[in-house]
Amino acid sequence: MRKSANQRTHRGVGMSQRESERGAGKPTTQEAREAWGAEAYSILIGVAQTYHAVITYKDLAEEIQSRSGIRTKALLHNWIGPVLGRVVREAQHRGDPPLTALVVHTDDGKVGGGYKEVLAVAGEPPVEDELEREHHAAEARLACYRRFGAALPPGGGVPALAPRLQASVKRRRERAEEPPRVCGHCFVQLPSTGICDSCD
Numbered sequence: 079m080r081k082s083a084n085q086r087t088h089r090g091v092g093m094s095q096r097e098s099e100r101g102a103g104k105p106t107t108q109e110a111r112e113a114w115g116a117e118a119y120s121i122l123i124g125v126a127q128t129y130h131a132v133i134t135y136k137d138l139a140e141e142i143q144s145r146s147g148i149r150t151k152a153l154l155h156n157w158i159g160p161v162l163g164r165v166v167r168e169a170q171h172r173g174d175p176p177l178t179a180l181v182v183h184t185d186d187g188k189v190g191g192g193y194k195e196v197l198a199v200a201g202e203p204p205v206e207d208e209l210e211r212e213h214h215a216a217e218a219r220l221a222c223y224r225r226f227g228a229a230l231p232p233g234g235g236v237p238a239l240a241p242r243l244q245a246s247v248k249r250r251r252e253r254a255e256e257p258p259r260v261c262g263h264c265f266v267q268l269p270s271t272g273i274c275d276s277c278d
Contacts, residue, residue, distance in 0.1 A: 105148060111157075113146045115164030121145070122165065122177035126226035132219070132240045134184040163195055170199045175225050179218035187242030189215040209247070212239055 105113065121141050125133045133141075139158055143149045150157055162178045169177050176196040183190055193211055194204050196218065205211040216237035223235060239247060258267045261274035268274055 110146075110148050110150070111161055111164065113148055114142045114157075114161045115168065117142045117145045118161055118165050119168055119177065122180050122222075123226050125180045126177060126219075126222040127228050129223050129228040129230055129235060130219075130238050130241075131223075131228075132180050132182045132187070135181055136184050138181055159192055162192065166195050166199050175221035176200070176218045177222055179215040180222060182240045182243070185242075186246065187240035187244070188212055212243060213237070 118138065121133070121138060125131050135154060135158055139154050142161070162181065165178050166176060169175065176199075178196060179189060179193070182188060188208065189212065193215055197204055197214075205214055216239050220235055220237040223230060228235075238244065259272065260267050261277055264274060264276050266274060266276050
């Protein structure tokens with residue numbers, strides 16, 4: 079079926095030409111979020127096809143805007159949440175695992191506080207402990223890899239924290255496991271200089 083000139087879609091958003099003329103070719107916030115949500119879903123399925131892959135909020139936002147052709151000057155934290163909320167609800171509706179577990183912060187590798195929406199939509203209680211929340215997200219990521227055909231190791235794979243967070247947790251654990259250094263003469267714990275203040 080051929081569309082008339084007044085019904086051609088604008089950049090895949092589903093707006094007719096007449097609708098787009100009212101805003102000088104710019105989609106409404108609602109239309110943009112719908113388009114971004116659809117692109118985000120598609121992008122995250124692609125991420126889920128690689129075992130232990132994650133994507134940062136920043137990279138996801140850029141890819142969403144690039145693919146949709148709809149750009150915003152708004153700060154990332156002002157628009158990405160509602161878009162990912164759509165992805166959470168759509169995944170639940172389709173019976174897919176929570177794809178938003180694949181999205182992490184650039185600086186620390188955590189899914190962050192927005193993950194509470196995944197739990198709420200799934201009818202699960204909130205997780206207050208940050209590390210416990212991140213382990214929950216790691217389990218959700220493994221479910222995504224399994225669902226969307228990632229090449230898994232024998233045994234079906236294991237949940238994993240995002241690489242940046244895993245490195246941070248490992249460093250903390252190694253520091254905690256190091257026994258304090260003590261003076262071999264007076265058996266007092268040494269200061270960070272490694273020189274005993276009592277024996278000098």
